[in-house]
Amino acid sequence: MIAMSSRASTLNGQARSPRQPTLLALIAVSMLSPFATTVIVPAMPAIQADYGADYGTVQLVLSFFLASIAVAQIIIGPLSDRFGRRPVLLAGLGIFVASSISAAMAPTIESLIAFRVLQGASGSAGIVLGRAIIRDLFERRKAASMIGYVTMGFAVAPMLAPLTGGILQEAFDWTAIFWFMAGFGAVCLVIAWLDIGETNLARSERIDFATLLNNFRELIRSSNFLLFTACASLTSAVFFSYLGGAPYISDRLLGLSPTSYGLWFMLISGGYATGNFMSGRYAERIGVAWMIIVGSLLNVIAVAVMAGLFASGFVTPASLFLPMCAAGIGNGLVLPSAIAGAISVRPEIVGAASGLAGSVQVGSGAAISAIAGIALAGSETGMPLFWVMTVSALLALGTAFAIRAYCR
Numbered sequence: 239m240i241a242m243s244s245r246a247s248t249l250n251g252q253a254r255s256p257r258q259p260t261l262l263a264l265i266a267v268s269m270l271s272p273f274a275t276t277v278i279v280p281a282m283p284a285i286q287a288d289y290g291a292d293y294g295t296v297q298l299v300l301s302f303f304l305a306s307i308a309v310a311q312i313i314i315g316p317l318s319d320r321f322g323r324r325p326v327l328l329a330g331l332g333i334f335v336a337s338s339i340s341a342a343m344a345p346t347i348e349s350l351i352a353f354r355v356l357q358g359a360s361g362s363a364g365i366v367l368g369r370a371i372i373r374d375l376f377e378r379r380k381a382a383s384m385i386g387y388v389t390m391g392f393a394v395a396p397m398l399a400p401l402t403g404g405i406l407q408e409a410f411d412w413t414a415i416f417w418f419m420a421g422f423g424a425v426c427l428v429i430a431w432l433d434i435g436e437t438n439l440a441r442s443e444r445i446d447f448a449t450l451l452n453n454f455r456e457l458i459r460s461s462n463f464l465l466f467t468a469c470a471s472l473t474s475a476v477f478f479s480y481l482g483g484a485p486y487i488s489d490r491l492l493g494l495s496p497t498s499y500g501l502w503f504m505l506i507s508g509g510y511a512t513g514n515f516m517s518g519r520y521a522e523r524i525g526v527a528w529m530i531i532v533g534s535l536l537n538v539i540a541v542a543v544m545a546g547l548f549a550s551g552f553v554t555p556a557s558l559f560l561p562m563c564a565a566g567i568g569n570g571l572v573l574p575s576a577i578a579g580a581i582s583v584r585p586e587i588v589g590a591a592s593g594l595a596g597s598v599q600v601g602s603g604a605a606i607s608a609i610a611g612i613a614l615a616g617s618e619t620g621m622p623l624f625w626v627m628t629v630s631a632l633l634a635l636g637t638a639f640a641i642r643a644y645c646r
Contacts, residue, residue: 259371263433264388266426267327267364270334271307273395274361274419275300276503278354279485280404280496281412288412289347298351300482301608303358308601310359314366315593316450323367323374324436330363331427335420342416357419362600364426366592373581373588374437397507401500408497453590457583462645465637466579467595469530471602472634473572476537476627480562482607483623486614492555502559509563513570526575527642533571534638537631540565545624558620565631572634579645606630 278285278299286296318326334357341353368388406414457463484503488494494502513533521529544561580595581588606626613622 259434259437261388263429264368264371266429267331267434268368268388269395270331270364270423270426271358271361272365273399273422274334274338274357275303275399276396276481277399277403277415277419278412279481280400280499281407281415282485283489283496284407284412285347285350289350291347295347295351297482297608297611299354301604301611302351303354304478304600304604304607306355306358307362307365308597308599308604310362311366311593311596311600312450312454313593314363315370315596316453316587316590318367318370318438319587319590322436322438323371324430324434327363327367327430327434328427330360330367331423331430333360334363335423335427338416338420338423342413342420361423362596366596369577369581369592369596370588371434371437373578373585373592394507394511397504397511399500400503401497404496404498404500408495450590453584453587454594456587457591457594460583463580463583463591463595465641465645466576466583467598469534469634469637469641470573470576470580470595471599472630472637473534473537473569473576474599474603475606475630476541476565476634477569478603479606479610479623479626479630480565482610483614483620483626484558484562486611487558487620487623488555491553491618491620492558494555498555502555505559505563506566509566510570513567513572514574515570516567517571517574521575521578526579527638527645529575530572530638530641531635533568533573534631534635536568536571537565538628538635540568541624541627541631545621545628548620548624553620572638576641579641 282296282299285299286292289296314326314330337353337356337360341350341357344350344353372388402418403415406412406418485499488499488502517529540561540563543564544557547557547561577592577595581591583591610623610626613626614620
């Protein structure tokens with residue numbers, strides 16, 4: 239496996255971390271939450287039928303999951319600044335396994351939603367701490383490159399997740415998806431235990447409410463942090479709004495089966511993986527600002543093409559998924575650089591920065607996913623979804639140019 243060279247030995251004159259993580263280990267723990275996000279989507283109609291719930295309630299299985307990730311990241315990052323990356327990561331993975339088993343046996347839709355909240359909160363440890371570990375080891379440009387490689391790896395998760403969920407749903411039932419997630423989480427827990435050592439060699443002396451507020455206040459006062467975080471959030475909103483609306487369009491307008499939806503969705507994840515590979519290859523050379531601008535432009539073009547095809551009467555799976563593949567490339571170009579920029583503002587509280595940036599990013603995604611679902615309810619076209627995506631993409635592009643102008 240590929241070992242990551244470290245600069246941790248120079249921090250405050252402390253000794254080098256005794257156990258250096260590998261890229262493959264960071265990819266494994268980082269991909270758990272993205273996998274859990276989308277694996278359940280093809281089975282949502284079956285969950286609705288089993289519990290006899292309405293569509294709006296079942297949608298909370300996704301939106302509350304995302305909201306829990308947003309809230310948890312505010313806490314997980316600072317906890318890792320105080321207690322270290324490794325113990326917080328191991329605890330999160332253990333809770334993820336337990337909540338997945340509980341969700342598989344949930345007697346009501348309300349309890350299922352509750353266990354999904356716990357699953358989302360605990361699984362987010364992999365994303366937050368994967369980024370923080372990289373920033374512990376590398377300066378900003380190199381961190382953007384490394385995050386690109388890690389993100390390219392865990393982009394495989396949403397590529398395979400809807401297909402996996404669709405196959406498990408059709409072969410067994412929706413509870414098999416949660417048993418699968420429990421096994422996946424257990425594998426990640428073993429990998430983290432064996433391979434990921436401690437990289438935070440400059441831990442905070444304490445953690446309390448006042449400290450958290452002070453850290454977040456310092457970050458919010460930074461225009462660099464605000465611009466990079468806004469760009470990451472608006473770019474993610476394009477994807478999350480699609481995630482909230484595409485199942486409706488696929489089922490109601492296109493009549494796709496869960497497995498067919500999963501197969502088509504692989505195109506989007508493939509585009510995202512490609513964009514992240516390009517980030518890993520070129521971000522250090524080109525710089526974060528230009529990577530963000532190019533990716534944001536590609537997002538705007540992709541959404542415009544998708545809307546144009548549907549408005550012209552080309553209501554086909556290709557019209558829904560192929561342009562979004564290009565948007566996936568755009569997201570892969572933007573997010574590693576935007577995230578690296580956000581968490582590089584204050585290196586001494588990188589965990590807090592990673593948590594707050596991730597919280598805003600995913601929290602806005604949860605809101606936009608719900609908005610997309612509401613906008614599409616009862617609609618006979620996909621245009622309400624495309625309007626939501628267009629606004630998000632244009633705002634992200636404007637933020638990208640602001641980063642180029644004002645951030646250094």
